[in-house]
Amino acid sequence: MTALRTGAVTDVGRVRTNNEDQLLVADNLFAVADGMGGHAAGEVASQVAVETLRDAFAENPTATGLLDAVGAANHNVVQRAESDAATRGMGTTVCAAALVPAEDGEGETLVVVNVGDSRAYLLRDGELSQVTEDHSVADELMRAGQLSEEQAAVDRRRHVLTRVLGMDKTVNPDRFDIDPFRGDRLLLASDGLTNEVPDAEIASILRRIEDPGEAARELVRVAKNNGGADNITVVIIDVTDDDGKAEDASQALAKEPSRPRGLITSAERDSQLRDLANSGDTGAPVDRARDYEEPKRRMRALRVTGFGLAVLLVIAGAIGAISYLGRPWYVSANRGNVALFRGHGDTGPFKEKLVDRTDVPLESLDGVAADHVRKGVEFNSRKEAEAYIHRLPTTTTSTTSTSSTTLYVPTTTTAKK
Secondary structure, eight states, X not given: OEEEEEEEEEEOTTTOSSOOEEEEEEXXXXXXXXXXXXXXXXXXXXXXXXXXXXXXXXXSOSHHHXXXXXXXHHHHHHHHHHHOGGGTTOEEOEEEEXXXXXXXXXXXXXXXXXXXXXXXXXXXXXXXXXXXXXXXXHHHHHHTTSSOHXXXXXXXXXXXXXXXXXXXXXXXXXXXEEOOOTTOEEEEEOHHHHTXXXXXXXXXXXXXXXXXXXXXXXXXXXXXXXXXXXXXXXXXXXXXXXXXXXXXXXXXXXXXXXXXXXXXXXXXXXXXXXXXXXHTOOOOOOOOHHHHHHXXXXXXXXXXXXXXXXXXXXXXXXXXXXXXXXXXXXXXXXXXXXXXXXXXXXXXXXXXXEEEEEEEEGXXXXXXXXXXXXXXXXXXXXXXXXXXXXXXXXXXXXTTOOEEEEEOOOOEEEOOO
């Protein structure tokens, strides 16, 4: 059987006076709900949602039962709102995951359902991917091709939701099925986390901290240090045992006949592992002559001709170019100030390079933020890295000698390209 380990934290943040988020960790059901509708109403909506979800799912702990439980939660939120003028118009997001029997009868599946802009992420083999899609006006326009991903990320309509529990008498949740493998880490989070912490930094924390409870606390701490403008709720689910499925799949894959192959992505590798695990492939030899006889002939020709050597040199150059383009961006310190770098390692043609040096002294940063910068925070793009720099909190002292946190907007000097 699949075994799970969890950690969960909810926090009011640094700006709000009440917490309208709710979390649920109950047996094989997990959820995050972000309420809206006013000081009291948001709390009521999220609480009604998670309580209904828990009770309804317990009656039918299957994938269908989870979808039905979301429908029941929506019904109860609507009913509660209509019964009290003080809660009229309230609603809540919900992002839930449940470990349920696979519909084909073989093993178990993690089913994720989502309504609103609370999110689920999957960390697999060190790579983070967003499982869910936000139900906001900006994201709907992006999916329709009317906004780019960059435009949607800053569009004011990203906070206008198109689907929440309590909006209509019926609700249509998205569903995503995940075949759980040992080592997988699933993150459920309200937008209080994702609005404050870039995906690259979330991935870095999830990779670095093994204990799910400690990782959840660190995510919340970083979100608060970056502003904490909203309630922050995090649930982390680790797959600690998959009944040998990952090991069986890896062994079956290893038994395949060796053949010349190009580079494959981690997604393609995971797909192969899942296919082998689910098919029961024992690794028996397969006739793949059509797949690799022609490449073998081409490789023999390359080895005996000068033209082949030239081609190999071109390929090596292309790999180098890909390595260059794939270099990470990261924020660290340079000469006592916060700085932006690109690259990795300290030797060779692709060694790290200073891109920008800000006028933000490292010593002016909040203690936790300064520690992160000293260690270096990696990002997938320059835009994410610069956004992180602009959100770095600094510690200042007021006339009453009490400590407070403010946002420091730095200026940068761009190095010549």
